[in-house]
Amino acid sequence: MSEQIAPTRTPVFEARLKKRYAAEKRFRTMGLGAIVFSITVLLYLLGTMTLNGIGGFQRAEVAVPIDFTQAGISADPAVMDSSGAMQSLEDQGLPQVVQYFADEALGEEGAAQIGGQAWRDVAAAIAADPGIVERQETFWLPASANLASGYEGEGSQEMQALAASLAAEGKLEKNFDVGFFSRADATNPQQVGIWGALKGSILTMIVTLALAFPIGVLAALYLEEYAPKNKWTDVIELSINNLAAVPSIIFGLLGLAVFLTVFPNFRSAPLIGGMTLALMTMPVIVIAGRNAIKAVPPSIRDGALAVGASPVQVVFHHVLPLALPGILTGTIIGMARALGETAPLLMIGMRAFVASPPDDFTSPATVLPMQIFLWSDEIDRGFVERTSAAIIVLLLFLLVMNGLAIYLRNKFEKKW
Amino acid sequence: MSLTLLLLLALGLGLAGWLAARARAWSFRRASPNGRLASLPTYHAWYVALWIILPVLIFVGIWSAIAPGLITQAVLTAPAADQLPAFGFQRQTILNEARAVATGAAQGVFNPLAREFVEPYREAIGRYNWIGVIVTLAIAFLGGVYAFLRLKPDFAARNRVEKIVMAILLGASLVAILTTLGIFVSLVFETIRFFGMVNPIDFLFGLHWGPDPMSNAENPDSSRYGAIPLFWGTLFIGAIIAMIVAIPLGLMSAIYLTQYANPKFRAWVKPALEILAGVPTVVYGYFAALTIAPAIRDFAISLGASSASSESALAAGLVMGVMIIPFVSSMADDSIAAVPQAMRDGSLAMGATTNETIRRVLVPAALPGIVAGVMLAISRAIGETMIVVMAASTAANLSANPLDSMTTVTVQIVAMLTGEGSFDHPATLSAFALGFVLFLVTLGLNFIALRVVKRFREAYE
Numbered sequence: 001m002s003e004q005i006a007p008t009r010t011p012v013f014e015a016r017l018k019k020r021y022a023a024e025k026r027f028r029t030m031g032l033g034a035i036v037f038s039i040t041v042l043l044y045l046l047g048t049m050t051l052n053g054i055g056g057f058q059r060a061e062v063a064v065p066i067d068f069t070q071a072g073i074s075a076d077p078a079v080m081d082s083s084g085a086m087q088s089l090e091d092q093g094l095p096q097v098v099q100y101f102a103d104e105a106l107g108e109e110g111a112a113q114i115g116g117q118a119w120r121d122v123a124a125a126i127a128a129d130p131g132i133v134e135r136q137e138t139f140w141l142p143a144s145a146n147l148a149s150g151y152e153g154e155g156s157q158e159m160q161a162l163a164a165s166l167a168a169e170g171k172l173e174k175n176f177d178v179g180f181f182s183r184a185d186a187t188n189p190q191q192v193g194i195w196g197a198l199k200g201s202i203l204t205m206i207v208t209l210a211l212a213f214p215i216g217v218l219a220a221l222y223l224e225e226y227a228p229k230n231k232w233t234d235v236i237e238l239s240i241n242n243l244a245a246v247p248s249i250i251f252g253l254l255g256l257a258v259f260l261t262v263f264p265n266f267r268s269a270p271l272i273g274g275m276t277l278a279l280m281t282m283p284v285i286v287i288a289g290r291n292a293i294k295a296v297p298p299s300i301r302d303g304a305l306a307v308g309a310s311p312v313q314v315v316f317h318h319v320l321p322l323a324l325p326g327i328l329t330g331t332i333i334g335m336a337r338a339l340g341e342t343a344p345l346l347m348i349g350m351r352a353f354v355a356s357p358p359d360d361f362t363s364p365a366t367v368l369p370m371q372i373f374l375w376s377d378e379i380d381r382g383f384v385e386r387t388s389a390a391i392i393v394l395l396l397f398l399l400v401m402n403g404l405a406i407y408l409r410n411k412f413e414k415k416w
Numbered sequence: 417m418s419l420t421l422l423l424l425l426a427l428g429l430g431l432a433g434w435l436a437a438r439a440r441a442w443s444f445r446r447a448s449p450n451g452r453l454a455s456l457p458t459y460h461a462w463y464v465a466l467w468i469i470l471p472v473l474i475f476v477g478i479w480s481a482i483a484p485g486l487i488t489q490a491v492l493t494a495p496a497a498d499q500l501p502a503f504g505f506q507r508q509t510i511l512n513e514a515r516a517v518a519t520g521a522a523q524g525v526f527n528p529l530a531r532e533f534v535e536p537y538r539e540a541i542g543r544y545n546w547i548g549v550i551v552t553l554a555i556a557f558l559g560g561v562y563a564f565l566r567l568k569p570d571f572a573a574r575n576r577v578e579k580i581v582m583a584i585l586l587g588a589s590l591v592a593i594l595t596t597l598g599i600f601v602s603l604v605f606e607t608i609r610f611f612g613m614v615n616p617i618d619f620l621f622g623l624h625w626g627p628d629p630m631s632n633a634e635n636p637d638s639s640r641y642g643a644i645p646l647f648w649g650t651l652f653i654g655a656i657i658a659m660i661v662a663i664p665l666g667l668m669s670a671i672y673l674t675q676y677a678n679p680k681f682r683a684w685v686k687p688a689l690e691i692l693a694g695v696p697t698v699v700y701g702y703f704a705a706l707t708i709a710p711a712i713r714d715f716a717i718s719l720g721a722s723s724a725s726s727e728s729a730l731a732a733g734l735v736m737g738v739m740i741i742p743f744v745s746s747m748a749d750d751s752i753a754a755v756p757q758a759m760r761d762g763s764l765a766m767g768a769t770t771n772e773t774i775r776r777v778l779v780p781a782a783l784p785g786i787v788a789g790v791m792l793a794i795s796r797a798i799g800e801t802m803i804v805v806m807a808a809s810t811a812a813n814l815s816a817n818p819l820d821s822m823t824t825v826t827v828q829i830v831a832m833l834t835g836e837g838s839f840d841h842p843a844t845l846s847a848f849a850l851g852f853v854l855f856l857v858t859l860g861l862n863f864i865a866l867r868v869v870k871r872f873r874e875a876y877e
Contacts, residue, residue, distance in 0.1 A: 020769055027771035031672025034665045035685055041738050042692045045703050218588035226585065236589050239596040245792070245862040246855065247799020249826055250599060253851045256833065257602035262481050265515070279595050286592070312578040340696025343801035346830055361420075369698040369802075376702050376806060384706070391699050402694055406687075 049388050049395070056389025059177040059190050060148040061140040062114055062166065064102050066122065068133040071097045075130035085127040086120070094126075095119040102141075110166055113147040113159075117191075140175055142190045145382050147172070154381055180389065184357050185371065189382030192375070194390050196357040200270055200350075200365030201339060203358060207274020208281055208338050213331055215278075216285030217320075220327070223286070224293040225315050244283040251280045252347025260348060268349040271361040276348055277338040284337065288330020292323040325412030332405040336398050342369040368394045419480050422552050426472035429556040430465045437464035437564060444569040455573035463573045466580050467563035468556045475555050483544050490540040496532035515541075603855060606848030613842040614641045619849060625812035625828070627843035629835050636842040643850065645812035649822035653733040653804060654797035657818060661737025662797075663790060666744025671774055673745070674752050693742035701806030704735035709807055716819050725821040727809035733818070736803050740793050747789025751782040756876055784872040788865040795861035799854060801826040825850045 079088050098119040102111035118141040125139065126132050143151070150159030151172060166172035183193025219240070227233040255276035266272050296319050304314040345351075350370055358365035366374070368390065375387040441457035453460075488511065491497070514533035518541060567573070611619070615638045622642015631637070669689065673682050709731035716728075755778055763773040779786070809821035810831050832847035839845075 020772070024769045024771045027774075028672070028676055031668045031676055034668035035672055035689075037665060038669060038692060038738070038741050039685070039688055042688060042695075045695070045699075048703070048707055049699070215588045215591050218585050219592060222585035222589045226582065227589070236592055240592045241866065242859055242862060243592060243595055245795065245858065246599070247796075247801070247826070247858055249799065249801045249829060250603075250851055250855050253829070253833075253848060254595070254599045254602055257606065257848070258598055263484075265484055265512075282595075283592065310574065310578060312581055316581075336694065340694075340698070342696070342698045343805075343826070343830070346801075346805075347833055351834065369696055372698050372702060373802070373806070376705065387702060391702065394696060395699070398694060398696070399691075402691075 046395075049391050052385055052388035053392040054389075055174075056385035056387070056392075057177060057180060058174040059180075060143040060151045060163075061173060061175050062102075062106065062110070062143045062147075063138055063171045063173070064098065064105050064114070064118075064141050065136060065138040066098065066101045067136040069136065071133075073097060073126075073133050075126050075133045077130045080127045080130045086123055089123045089126060090119075094123055098122055098141075106166065106171060109162055110171075113144040113162070114141050118142060140173070143172065145188055145190055145380060148190055149381050152381075180386075184355055185353060185366065185374070186355060189378070189380050189386050192383075192386055194368065194371060194393055196354055197366050197368045197371035197390070198393070199357045200354070201367040201369075203270035203361055203365060204273045204277065204345075204367055205335060205339060207271055207361060208277040209331075209335060211275060211278035212281040212285055212334070212338075216282045216331070216334075217289050217327055219282070220286045220289030220293060221315055221320065224290050225319065226311070240283045240286050243279075244287060247343075248280055248341055249343040249347065251276055252344030254279065255344060255348040266362050268352050268354075268364045268366070269362045270358060270365045270367075272348055273345050273350050273365075273367065274361075276344050277341060280341070280344065281334040281338045284334035285327070285331050288334070289323070289327045292326025292330065293319060295326060296322045322414075325408055329405045329409045332401050332408070336401040336405075339401070340369055340394065340398060342367075342373055345370055346373075368397075419476070422472075422476045422479070422548060425549065425552055426469055426476065426556065429472070429553075429560070430469040433468045433556075433560045433564070434461040434465040437461045437567060440564070440567055441573075444567070448569050454570045455575075459573040459577050460567050460571070462577045464560055464563040464567070466577065467559040470580070471555050471559045472552055475552060479548055479551070483548065487537070487540045487544055490543070491533055491536045494533065494536040496529070496536075499529060499532075599855065603848055603852040606845055607852045610842055610845035610849045613845070614638050619643055619846075623814060625823075627832065627846055629832070629841055629843040631843075633838070633841045641842065641846060643825075643853070645814045646823060646825050646828055646850065647853075648814055649729065649808070649812065650798050650824040650826075652816075652818075652822060653729050653808060653824055654736060654800065655794045657730060657733025658737040658740055658797045659790065659794065661734055662740035662744050662793060665737075666741045666793075667748050667786065669741065670745045670748035670752060671779075674749055675770060675774055675778075689742045689745060692738070693746075695739075697739065697800060697802040698806070700735050700739050701802040701804075704731050704803055704807035708735055712819070721819055725809065725819065727807065727821040728819045729808060729822040730818040732804050732807040735807065736797055736800055739800070739803065740797055743796060744789060744793050747792065748782070748786050751785025751789065751872070752778055754785060754873060754876055755781045784868050784875075788868040788872070791861045791865040791868075795858040795865075798824075799826065799858050801830065805830050825854050829854075 073089065073092050073094060075089070079085060098114075099111065102114050102118075105111075106114075121141055122139055125137075146155055146159050147163055147166075149155040150161075150163035151167065151174070153160060163172060180193050182195045183191065184196025186192045219236075223233065223236065223240075227236070255272060259272050259275055260267060263272060300318050300322065301314050304318045305311075309317065345367060350366055351374060352364055352366065353374070354364050354366045372387055372390050372394065375383045375390065438457045438461035441453060441460035445451055445453055445457065491511070491514075510527050510530045511533065513527055513530040514537050517530070517534045518537035613633075613636050618638040619641050621644060622639060623644050624639060624642045625645045626640045628637075628640065673685060677685065709726050709728065712728055712731050712734075713726045759777055759781060760773055763777040764770070768776070804824045804827050808823060808827055810823050810827055811821050812823045812828075813820050815822065829847040829850050832844055832850075835844075
């Protein structure tokens with residue numbers, strides 16, 4: 001006799017299946033939720049920085065019309081071209097002239113809110129175009145930090161009132177601050193710029209690249225192509241893998257204990273910063289380099305050896321050129337990491353207040369992330385926007401570098 | 417700057433040697449009856465150039481390290497040196513000021529005594545610059561002439577050059593060992609000095625942290641160097657709060673991206689996660705301090721927690737967790753991808769739904785890799801500096817309340833070394849002891865994690 005096969009789709013089964021599908025859906029939604037959360041945080045972070053930062057590229061400026069025909073200031077083009085231009089204009093009483101016309105235009109209260117150094121902006125304009133002294137000209141001079149925060153609706157009541165009245169007359173405006181890209185650090189948020197830090201970063205990165213790239217590539221070539229299988233090679237590999245994972249602050253301690261003991265005069269110089277970051281970047285380049293070299297097929301090596309190339313010629317004439325795009329990608333990513341790094345530089349004293357851009361590799365400097373850190377510590381509200389603006393500049397640099405790395409990878413990546 | 421000058425000089429001389437040697441080799445080739453050399457002319461050229469550049473580079477490296485000392489020594493023979501304070505901070509300041517003026521880095525001196533040293537400095541710097549240049553030229557000349565005289569038609573220049581190249585390659589890979597050794601030795605050295613002043617037992621097991629950099633360095637109070645609150649703060653922020661955020665989010669993102677997402681979605685989202693990983697930590701720190709910390713404080717106060725701090729462990733930990741998400745995600749991604757497809761197919765063929773397959777087959781099979789990834793993530797979180805420096809506090813609290821302010825090992829390293837404390841003070845040296853502990857812990861975590869990953873990969877290969 002034949003046994004009746006029980007129907008599979010019993011109500012109990014149906015209920016269980018429904019539950020299982022519901023669980024499936026929940027799980028899937030949770031996965032999507034995790035991604036959405038991460039992306040939202042990223043967008044929120046970038047959004048906050050951008051919104052804050054847009055203001056940081058501008059500054060509150062006050063209009064001061066100056067009628068030079070009354071002032072009696074002479075600007076001899078020969079003098080204006082020389083380095084004595086500032087001195088000459090100061091001796092002729094330009095600061096008082098600026099002060100006088102500021103009093104005229106803004107009233108005493110308003111004129112007090114122009115920085116004492118504002119005449120230097122006027123002097124620079126005269127030095128650039130001596131013809132100005134023959135006519136009347138309106139200058140936009142930086143407002144004081146107090147007036148600027150009054151314009152933002154913060155700070156004391158008087159300042160807010162003053163800012164409102166000046167703005168109503170069209171004498172106070174927020175303008176795009178070109179000087180932000182050419183000045184260095186200052187104590188007044190109205191006067192700060194990022195060029196000093198940017199130049200420090202560039203100099204530091206040059207040192208890092210000059211040290212880490214050759215050492216990293218050569219070490220990668222040795223380990224991948226020539227190293228005999230023995231204990232020494234294992235030790236080298238182990239130390240490179242460990243260095244890649246050591247916290248960056250430890251490299252700062254090394255720089256402090258070793259480099260600053262050997263070169264005590266170069267405290268906070270790009271040279272020492274670059275050397276410290278090079279030690280940190282080198283393992284990244286070695287690991288990326290080894291992967292790129294490994295990807296070059298053995299047939300290339302065999303072919304070159306077969307036509308009589310020596311092992312060194314095989315590597316330098318054939319393997320290295322083929323692996324170079326991969327190595328460069330790894331190098332750029334390592335350099336991008338070094339560019340954003342702050343902690344090790346904090347250890348070796350690159351946190352000093354540096355009011356002028358560094359001249360060379362051994363003069364005191366600061367770097368872009370360090371500048372962000374220093375500004376974020378400032379109490380003055382005006383620094384909040386400036387910090388965000390500096391962050392935007394830093395992120396743009398990193399974006400360009402990473403974009404370049406991705407471009408190189410896509411353009412030159414070969415599937416053998 | 418004389419260093420740049422010397423390097424340029426070395427390169428210029430190397431180029432001259434290169435050109436001369438190549439011309440010489442070509443003349444051999446023309447003179448020889450069959451037009452053949454043992455090596456190509458380029459190798460002769462490189463042989464001479466390397467013999468010029470390498471000795472000069474070694475000399476410049478040593479010289480730039482010892483020259484400042486020699487200059488200072490020469491300056492101290494000046495008559496005014498008797499009036500200098502015997503040692504200490506003031507002596508250094510005066511000498512630094514004088515040197516800055518002598519090299520043109522500064523306009524004038526504040527300290528009248530420093531003026532006495534400007535001239536001796538200028539003289540000594542000038543003299544030693546000349547000595548440096550002359551020795552460089554002499555070394556380059558000797559090296560170049562020695563190599564040049566060895567050039568012959570049957571000279572095996574290529575083999576020699578290749579030998580040198582191999583030595584350079586080996587030297588480059590030894591830099592890694594030297595760096596590791598350098599870290600180890602400098603940390604151990606300073607840590608031993610620290611433990612000479614402070615009892616190690618008090619340091620490792622003490623419950624109170626509050627070094628006073630201004631106290632008498634001769635007789636430090638060991639009971640103020642108890643690092644347990646720092647270790648707890650580090651673990652609480654980096655290994656607990658950050659991981660509560662990063663592990664589920666990172667793991668779920670990896671699962672969704674590898675198992676559910678279509679290729680187009682994946683192609684967009686993966687780079688976005690990589691951007692999250694590429695944001696510099698100082699930006700995260702600023703974000704935490706500016707946005708997250710005040711929000712958490714306000715939220716806590718609205719819930720009735722009046723003691724909520726604006727430097728809470730929660731703010732630093734949350735932002736650190738977000739920073740770690742891409743790291744956990746990519747490690748989990750790799751481990752799940754390493755599980756053989758047959759296991760997944762088998763489970764699906766038995767009628768399991770995708771999530772049952774993931775939870776009961778893929779994740780258990782990938783678990784060793786995921787655990788290793790989490791260990792690497794923890795090692796990264798506890799070594800992270802900028803977020804905690806900017807968003808966590810410097811006050812050491814032993815508390816389990818995430819709204820309390822807490823400090824970490826890295827915060828204290830920064831605090832101890834960026835102060836004005838002297839290098840012989842136990843408070844400053846404690847930073848090296850903390851660094852040493854951090855180094856050992858991260859090294860241990862990485863070592864175990866790499867082992868686990870390796871064994872796990874082998875299991876499925």
